[in-house]
Structures are given as structure tokens and as C-alpha cells.
Amino acid sequence: MLQSRFKMPSRDELKKRMDKIPDNLMKECPICHTTFFSMRMGKQRTCPNCGFGFRITARRRAKITFDTFDEMDADVTVPDQYDDKKYRGKIAKAKKVTGIKESVLTGIGSLDHQKVVAGIMDPFFIMGSLGSATGEKIVRLFEKATTEKLPVVMFTASGGARMQEGIKSLMQMAKVSQAVEAHSKAGLFYLVVLCDPTTGGVTASFAMQGDIILAESHALVGFAGRRVIEQTIMKQPPKNFQRAETVLDHGFIDAIVPRTNLKQTISQLLRLHQREASHG
Amino acid sequence: MAKKTAYQRVQAARDSHKISTDELIRGLTTDFFELHGDRSDGDDQAVIGGIGLLKDVPITVVGIRKGADTEENIKRHFGSPEPEGYRKALRLMQQAEKFHRPILALVNTPGAWPDVDAEYHGIGSAIAKCLQVGMQLKVPYISIIVGEGGSGGAIALACGDKVFMFEDSIYSVLSPEGYASIMWKDSSKVQQAAEALNLTPEWLQENGIIDQIIHEYHSGENLGPLRDFLANQFNELANLPIGELLRQREQRYRNF
Ligand SMILES: [Zn+2]
Numbered sequence: 001m002l003q004s005r006f007k008m009p010s011r012d013e014l015k016k017r018m019d020k021i022p023d024n025l026m027k028e029c030p031i032c033h034t035t036f037f038s039m040r041m042g043k044q045r046t047c048p049n050c051g052f053g054f055r056i057t058a059r060r061r062a063k064i065t066f067d068t069f070d071e072m073d074a075d076v077t078v079p080d081q082y083d084d085k086k087y088r089g090k091i092a093k094a095k096k097v098t099g100i101k102e103s104v105l106t107g108i109g110s111l112d113h114q115k116v117v118a119g120i121m122d123p124f125f126i127m128g129s130l131g132s133a134t135g136e137k138i139v140r141l142f143e144k145a146t147t148e149k150l151p152v153v154m155f156t157a158s159g160g161a162r163m164q165e166g167i168k169s170l171m172q173m174a175k176v177s178q179a180v181e182a183h184s185k186a187g188l189f190y191l192v193v194l195c196d197p198t199t200g201g202v203t204a205s206f207a208m209q210g211d212i213i214l215a216e217s218h219a220l221v222g223f224a225g226r227r228v229i230e231q232t233i234m235k236q237p238p239k240n241f242q243r244a245e246t247v248l249d250h251g252f253i254d255a256i257v258p259r260t261n262l263k264q265t266i267s268q269l270l271r272l273h274q275r276e277a278s279h280g
Numbered sequence: 281m282a283k284k285t286a287y288q289r290v291q292a293a294r295d296s297h298k299i300s301t302d303e304l305i306r307g308l309t310t311d312f313f314e315l316h317g318d319r320s321d322g323d324d325q326a327v328i329g330g331i332g333l334l335k336d337v338p339i340t341v342v343g344i345r346k347g348a349d350t351e352e353n354i355k356r357h358f359g360s361p362e363p364e365g366y367r368k369a370l371r372l373m374q375q376a377e378k379f380h381r382p383i384l385a386l387v388n389t390p391g392a393w394p395d396v397d398a399e400y401h402g403i404g405s406a407i408a409k410c411l412q413v414g415m416q417l418k419v420p421y422i423s424i425i426v427g428e429g430g431s432g433g434a435i436a437l438a439c440g441d442k443v444f445m446f447e448d449s450i451y452s453v454l455s456p457e458g459y460a461s462i463m464w465k466d467s468s469k470v471q472q473a474a475e476a477l478n479l480t481p482e483w484l485q486e487n488g489i490i491d492q493i494i495h496e497y498h499s500g501e502n503l504g505p506l507r508d509f510l511a512n513q514f515n516e517l518a519n520l521p522i523g524e525l526l527r528q529r530e531q532r533y534r535n536f
Contacts, residue, residue, distance in 0.1 A: 132536065139534070161431070161453045163462055166477055167489055170453040171536035173432060174439045177411035178533050185416070203404035204392075204432040209412050223404035223432070224394035228458070237396050252402045 027054075031218045046259050053216040053259035055196060057098050058105035058122035061155060065263055066109035066118065072144065073137050077101035078165075087164040094125040102133045103158070106141040108150075112267040114274070117145040119154040123197070127159030130201050134162070135172030138206065142179035151189040151270060156207040160200015173205040180209045189273040191266065194221050194244060194253065208252070212269060215244035217258045222247075284448075286474035290456055292448035293427045299499045301328060301345035301386045301426060307503035308384075308510065309334055309341065315372060321401060324365030326356040326393070329372040331381065335511045340376035342369040342437060343386035346427075359428070360393035363406035366436055370410050373417060382420040382514045385437040390455055392433030410436040415529060420517035422510065424494065425449045441517050441529050443489070445481040447496040451489070452479035488535070 009017070027038045029047040036048055044064055045054040062069045078091050078101075095101055103125035109118040119141050121128045138154075145152045162169040183190060192210030197220035204223055207213075215221060222242035229237050240246050247253050257265045284292065292298075305312055309332025317323040329342040344361055347353035361369075369385070376383050392403050414421065414437070421440030429438065429451035438451075445451060452459075456473035460466055463473070478484070481493045497503060517525060 135536070163454065163459060166453050167451065167479070167484065167487075168536060170431065170435055171489065171533065173435055174411055174415060174533045175536050177408070177439075178415045178530055181412050181416050182530075184412075201432050204407035204436075205411055206408070208402075208405040208408035222399050223392065223407070224399065228394045229396060229399070232394050233396065241396055241399060246400075250400050250402065252405050 044259050051217045051258040051260070053196065053219070055123045055157065057124055058120040058155075059099050061120050062105060062107070062109070062118070065120075065155075065266070066111050067113075069107050069109045069118070071105065071107040072117075073106055073140055075101060076133050076137050076140075078131055078133050082165060084164060090126055090164075098122045098125045100125065102137055103128045103131060103162075104134050104137050106137045108144075109153070111263060111270070114267065114270045115150055116153045116270060117141050117148075117150050119152070121155060121157040121195075121202070123157040123159075123195070126162065128157045128202075129159050129162035130169050130172050131162040131165050132168045132172060135169075135175050138172075138176050139179040142176075142183045145188060146179075146183045146186050149186070149188060151191065151273060152183060153191045153193065153266060153270075154206065154210070155193045155195050156198040156202050157195040158198060158200065158202035158207075160202060170201065173201050176206045177209065180206050184209075184211070189270070191269055193257075193262065193266070194219055196220050199223065199225065199242075212254050213252070214255050214257050214262075214265065215247065215253050216262070217244065217256055219244045221253070285471070286477070286480055287456070287471040289448065289480050290450055290470075290474050293450045295427075295448070297499065298388075298427050298448070299497050299501075300348060301343040301388055303499060304386055304426065304497075304503070305330070305332065305341050305343060308332075308507050309339070312341070316368070318364045318367035318371055320364070320367060322362075322364045324362045324368060325352075326359055326361040326389075327365035327368050329368055334382075334384070334514065335507060337511070337514070338379075338381050339384055339514070340372050340381045341384045341386065342372055344389040344433075344437065345386075346388060357393045359389045360391060361389065361433060362393050362398050363401040363403045366392075366403075366406035366410050369437060370406075370413060373410075373414060373421075377417050377419050380419060382518065383417065383422070383440065384510065385421070385423040385440065387423060387425045387429050387434050387437050388427035389430055389433050390428050391430035392436075407432050407436040411439055414439045415533065416526065418522050418526065420514050420525065421529075422513055422517075425451050425490070430455055439533070441525065441532070442491045442513060444492050444494050445484065445490050446494050447481060449481060450474075450479040451481075451484055452477045 031052040032050040034049040040048045105120045192213045194215035312332035314330040346359035423438040425445045456470045460469040460473040484490045
């Protein structure tokens with residue numbers, strides 16, 4: 001009988017074997033709670049069961065999204081005026097982990113022979129928070145796109161404002177909005193991809209200002225933090241109230257696209273927004 | 281009088297006897313006519329809007345307001361607008377542009393209302409639209425932070441040509457309580473947080489975040505001088521060609 005040929009190891013035995021596997025070899029999906037071998041995430045870093053896109057660095061995203069990527073403003077970083085020791089320590093660590101000098105990587109990308117100006121926020125750089133240099137890089141990106149008449153693709157991933165930079169962080173919301181609107185008024189296309197997590201001041205500005213807004217499967221998308229809301233309403237908010245699927249249901253996202261289809265979808269949308277050269 | 285500490289300023293900004301947004305509107309304008317609703321979902325009581333005359337010139341006023349008593353406070357979520365409130369404000373500001381009316385925005389809010397429905401109704405999107413459209417409106421746009429200016433919910437209506445603050449007001453990226461809890465995991469360190477946030481009008485003016493501090497007007501006081509001051513400010517802005525007005529506004533925020 002089959003059963004005898006594939007004898008199931010005991011529970012204890014299984015646990016013992018699992019414990020021998022190094023932690024980073026196994027991964028648990030925070031959405032569907034499936035456990036799987038890390039290598040099955042592939043270079044896209046998605047859950048093989050539900051398609052959830054794990055948080056990835058901006059550099060990795062540039063690599064898996066664009067055929068070529070020429071970085072812009074690579075040296076724009078947190079101004080020296082912020083000299084708090086703890087903050088400087090965080091910055092140093094973030095630079096090391098992400099290989100970039102602020103929470104957004106910007107550049108000119110190409111995909112399927114289409115040229116775009118791209119911004120990729122890095123959730124590992126102080127939670128992708130919006131520092132004044134982050135705002136500066138994003139504004140320069142939009143200014144470049146407006147001057148060169150190019151579309152913008154922006155991947156958002158952010159915990160919101162950069163507390164350490166106080167009111168200057170808040171001002172970035174206005175500064176970037178201005179640049180987005182100038183780009184929009186020039187008749188140019190702005191595509192947003194909401195990635196896990198997109199919250200706070202980023203949600204309340206350029207993340208929600210796209211002509212088309214996509215989101216990765218199951219990405220957390222919201223404005224106020226869950227804990228703040230919990231304290232306000234004095235009960236637990238519904239489990240998935242800030243998931244991309246819920247936000248889609250409420251009409252604030254155009255489509256949800258699993259990461260594995262994202263490159264193809266972006267390419268398609270860029271194509272659909274191309275101004276026909278032969279008619280020009 | 282001894283200078284107030286940052287935390288005393290926070291308390292003064294939150295004082296329940298502070299002059300209300302409604303009283304400011306009635307005192308500054310004549311013929312005020314209130315307009316309701318966002319033409320989509322509802323009419324948020326935390327945001328008041330309408331048209332009135334400022335020294336014979338029609339202006340559009342939008343304001344975030346707290347309540348005069350508990351009942352009003354609950355209805356207005358203590359001055360925390362819902363998405364419908366921001367959409368109402370935006371609707372009225374766009375209407376102002378159509379009729380070439382200057383815009384006065386009065387801000388007194390601890391922040392946007394953080395609840396589940398506000399998320400479902402797109403609070404982030406509503407604020408984002410106020411910022412995107414607000415900064416390009418082709419009419420003079422002045423904001424006054426009257427009491428609290430808390431986070432994204434405040435800047436949504438404070439992104440015009442000039443931003444003024446009352447003496448007893450604060451403006452910050454987050455409430456001192458929230459800051460203390462995020463930075464030090466200790467919400468009781470409010471006083472330290474108030475210092476760290478640099479939320480006083482003096483600091484904000486020195487650092488170019490706001491343009492001027494306005495003397496504190498108390499309830500019942502003659503608002504004549506403020507009316508004259510605002511009329512002058514609007515006049516100066518109205519004298520600029522539209523292109524120049526927008527260029528200066530753009531520059532104001534580009535520098536941050
Ligand atoms: Zn999964």
C-alpha cells in the first residue's frame with residue numbers, strides 16, 4: 001500500500017527536521033501564512049501561494065522591472081543640519097542596507113524600448129519615510145520628466161512622514177504635489193504602483209495623485225495607522241480594512257496587479273499612453 | 281509676560297475658550313452665506329465653507345472648526361475632518377477660482393479624523409487632491425492656522441500663497457502625543473515632544489515655514505485690524521499677474 005511506502009515521519013520528527021533548517025531558508029507569508037522554502041519566492045520575492053509581494057529594496061525592484069536603469073541624483077542625501085546622533089545612526093544603517101542615500105531611488109528606466117522617469121521608494125530606508133531629500137529627489141524626477149516630456153512611474157512604499165525632520169517632512173507633501181501637478185498640466189502620464197506598505201503623508205500626496213493607480217496584491221494601503229484608529233474607535237478595525245483589495249472595492253485604485261505581471265502591465269499602460277508619432 | 285514654553289503653547293492652542301472659526305468668519309466678513317456638502321457623500325460638520333464680503337470684496341472662506349460644546353465637538357470630531365470635509369473645501373475652492381474670488385482658509389485641527397470609514401472614503405486621496413489642486417489655484421489663497429495645525433489634515437488647507445499663524449497656535453508634522461509615542465514609545469513625554477517638534481509660530485517663522493505671526497484675537501474682540509490686514513494681503517496678491525502669483529507660490533514650496 002502507498003501508505004507504507006511513504007511512511008509519514010512523526011510530528012516530533014518533523015519538527016526536529018524543520019528546526020535543522022536555517023531560518024532564512026524558510027519563509028512564512030504574512031498574508032496567507034503558508035510556509036515555504038525561500039528559494040520558491042523567486043527573484044521577484046513573491047509568495048508562491050497567494051502572490052503577495054514581499055518588501056524588496058529599491059535596487060532589486062529596479063532590476064526586476066526595467067531593462068535598463070540610469071540612476072539620477074544618486075548623491076542627494078539627508079542634509080547635514082540634522083545632526084541628532086540617533087538619526088545619523090539610522091541613516092548610516094539605512095544606506096548600508098539599501099545601497100542608496102535616501103529613501104527613494106530615481107532614474108531613467110527603459111522597458112520594452114519605452115523610456116520613463118522612475119521613482120522607487122525603499123521600505124528598508126527608515127521605513128521609506130518622506131525626508132526632505134526624498135521630496136527633493138522626487139521633485140527633480142518630475143521636473144526632469146516634464147522637461148523631457150516623459151511619463152513617470154512611481155513605486156510607493158512608505159511609513160509616511162520622517163518624524164526626525166519634523167515640519168520639513170510635512171512640507172514635502174506640498175512640494176511634491178506641485179511638481180506632480182506641473183507634470184500633469186503638461187499632458188504627461190503619471191503611473192503609480194502602490195507597494196507594501198503605503199501610508200501616511202505619502203498616501204495623502206503623490207501616491208494618490210496618479211492618472212492611473214495600481215497596487216501590488218495584498219499591499220497595505222492607508223492613511224492613518226492601525227493603532228491610532230484603534231485608539232479612536234476603541235475597538236479593533238476589520239482585519240483587511242487597509243489592504244489593496246479593500247481600497248480597490250472602495251474605488252481608490254484602478255487595478256491590482258501581482259508583482260509577477262507588473263512589468264508587462266506597466267509596459268502595456270505606457271504603450272496605451274504613447275502619443276502616436278506618425279500623427280504628430 | 282514670560283515667554284510660553286512649547287508645551288504651554290500647545291495648551292493655549294487647544295484652549296476651549298479660543299476664538300472659534302465661526303466667530304472669525306462672522307467677524308471678518310459681512311453677508312456670509314454658508315455652503316454645504318461635497319456633492320458626493322455628505323456634509324462634514326468639521327469643515328465650514330461659504331462666501332462673504334471682506335471689505336466689499338467677495339471671498340470664499342473654508343475653515344476647519346472644533347465645537348462650542350460637547351455635542352458639537354462630537355459631531356465635528358473635535359475639529360478632525362472626514363474625507364467629505366476636504367472634498368467640500370476643494371469644491372468651494374475650485375468654485376472660487378471660477379468666479380475669481382480669493383480664498384481664505386482657517387485651520388484649527390489636530391489632524392484628519394482617523395477612523396475606518398475615513399479610510400474607506402479615501403481620506404488620503406481627499407487630502408492629496410486638496411494639495412494638488414490647491415497649489416495651482418489661479419486666485420490668491422491665504423491660510424491662517426488659528427489653533428492646532430496637525431499633520432496632513434492641516435497642510436491640506438495650508439498650501440497657499442501666504443500662511444499665517446495666531447500667536448497661540450502650533451503647526452507640526454504630528455501631535456506631541458503621537459510624536460512621543462512613536463519616537464520614545466512613551467506618550468507621557470509630551471513636553472519634550474513639544475520642544476523637539478519646533479511647533480511654535482516663532483520657530484516656524486524664523487525657518488520660513490510661515491510668513492507672519494498674527495496677534496492673538498480673543499472671543500468678542502474687534503476683528504477690524506485683522507480684516508484690514510487680510511484685505512491688504514489679498515490686494516497685494518491680486519495685483520500680481522496670475523503667472524507671477526503661481527510662480528511665487530511654486531517657489532515658496534519648492535524651497536522646502
Ligand atoms: Zn501568501
